[in-house]
Amino acid sequence: MSCPQWNEQWVAHLYGELETEEAGRLERHLETCVACREQLERLTESSRLLRRAAPVVPATPRWTVVEPRRGLSPAWAFVAGLACASVMFALGLFAAPRLDLTAGSGPEIATLDTARIVEDLDRQSAQQARLERRLNAFENRLGQPGASTVSGITEPELEARLDALARNFEDQRSADMRYLLGEITATEVRAGTWVDETRNALRFVALNNDPRFTER
Amino acid sequence: MTVSDEELLAAVRAGDTDSLGTLVLRWQEPLFRFVYRMLPQTEDARDICQETFLRVLKKAHRFREGSRFSTWMYQIALNLCRDRLRKRKRWKLVMSERREFDEQLATAGTALGADDDPARAAESREQGQAVLRALHEIPPEQREVLVLKEFEGLKFREIAELLGCPESTVKSRMYYGLNGMRTALSRRGIRR
Numbered sequence: 001m002s003c004p005q006w007n008e009q010w011v012a013h014l015y016g017e018l019e020t021e022e023a024g025r026l027e028r029h030l031e032t033c034v035a036c037r038e039q040l041e042r043l044t045e046s047s048r049l050l051r052r053a054a055p056v057v058p059a060t061p062r063w064t065v066v067e068p069r070r071g072l073s074p075a076w077a078f079v080a081g082l083a084c085a086s087v088m089f090a091l092g093l094f095a096a097p098r099l100d101l102t103a104g105s106g107p108e109i110a111t112l113d114t115a116r117i118v119e120d121l122d123r124q125s126a127q128q129a130r131l132e133r134r135l136n137a138f139e140n141r142l143g144q145p146g147a148s149t150v151s152g153i154t155e156p157e158l159e160a161r162l163d164a165l166a167r168n169f170e171d172q173r174s175a176d177m178r179y180l181l182g183e184i185t186a187t188e189v190r191a192g193t194w195v196d197e198t199r200n201a202l203r204f205v206a207l208n209n210d211p212r213f214t215e216r
Numbered sequence: 217m218t219v220s221d222e223e224l225l226a227a228v229r230a231g232d233t234d235s236l237g238t239l240v241l242r243w244q245e246p247l248f249r250f251v252y253r254m255l256p257q258t259e260d261a262r263d264i265c266q267e268t269f270l271r272v273l274k275k276a277h278r279f280r281e282g283s284r285f286s287t288w289m290y291q292i293a294l295n296l297c298r299d300r301l302r303k304r305k306r307w308k309l310v311m312s313e314r315r316e317f318d319e320q321l322a323t324a325g326t327a328l329g330a331d332d333d334p335a336r337a338a339e340s341r342e343q344g345q346a347v348l349r350a351l352h353e354i355p356p357e358q359r360e361v362l363v364l365k366e367f368e369g370l371k372f373r374e375i376a377e378l379l380g381c382p383e384s385t386v387k388s389r390m391y392y393g394l395n396g397m398r399t400a401l402s403r404r405g406i407r408r
Contacts (some may be wrong), residue, residue: 055252
């Protein structure tokens with residue numbers, strides 16, 4: 001077993017962050033302690049394996065800034081625009097199967113009502129927060145010993161309720177995303193250009209081999 | 217002359233949203249890379265990056281003078297990642313099947329580049345997948361340190377600042393994290 005007083009120094013030494021004097025003391029210790037030498041070798045190997053296993057990071061998604069609507073606070077317009085634009089790709093995974101990407105004519109031209117969208121987002125967030133609180137309450141009851149017996153509800157019944165809540169939550173989330181994407185594609189910020197970008201983005205999502213999108 | 221992150225944030229506090237756009241352009245890639253390595257799903261990483269920038273805008277007034285913007289931003293993102301992981305752990309109670317970090321597993325072991333020998337490439341991928349699974353078996357506080365050190369290349373001092381704990385704690389978590397990974401790999405038959 002290695003000497004525990006050197007535990008922190010091992011990792012600092014491994015990554016070359018040990019002070020010169022301390023590194024010297026460690027080296028001298030290693031010359032005489034076989035257990036510590038072996039421990040350092042094991043740590044080095046773990047570090048090497050982890051570095052080799054580093055996953056490839058996909059391309060960073062593109063963020064789009066929407067110009068503020070006249071009369072609306074620029075901060076809120078930016079928040080709404082950034083929120084709406086940047087979830088497009090993720091929302092497309094849920095809503096794209098319901099949209100006809102090959103349709104010829106685009107939606108009617110209208111001004112993006114960022115204030116209303118922000119209000120809707122806030123309302124949906126509040127609904128999700130309420131669902132979350134209910135789930136927390138159920139989870140706390142599940143975690144208490146004998147709770148299900150005291151309340152007269154069996155564990156399978158509690159689990160079934162949790163299951164139903166989870167499905168409700170996911171259904172709500174899917175409905176929120178469909179609604180948001182419907183709002184975005186039904187309006188136009190810049191004449192023509194925005195619609196094309198939206199469609200190209202959705203078409204890109206459609207061409208990805210994501211089973212959640214390609215399933216009918 | 218490049219405007220500093222802190223100066224841009226001061227401009228955001230004063231109502232200049234263009235400055236936030238500059239910060240987003242500057243940090244979107246490193247932030248996405250960091251969040252993606254903490255979480256196994258691209259969709260989650262996108263959500264969290266978006267939420268991080270939104271919180272930067274909403275909480276710009278809370279940024280302490282003299283602090284570093286990048287540390288503050290990463291702290292916001294890290295807290296969001298932790299919340300997401302806690303939620304995912306809870307969903308496991310009721311959902312029978314969830315695809316866990318399939319994307320990361322698919323590319324594990326390919327960081328060193330292509331191998332001409334298909335057999336060695338396959339072995340490398342399998343080993344990489346085993347390592348990533350082992351990484352997700354160790355406690356989250358240890359995993360955070362390993363990710364920040366090995367994948368992000370931060371110094372121990374920087375990790376300590378990001379996590380808000382002493383440097384000795386960071387090193388201790390690193391030590392036990394590497395040991396824990398080794399134990400998990402041994403269980404899978406991966407030995408040197």
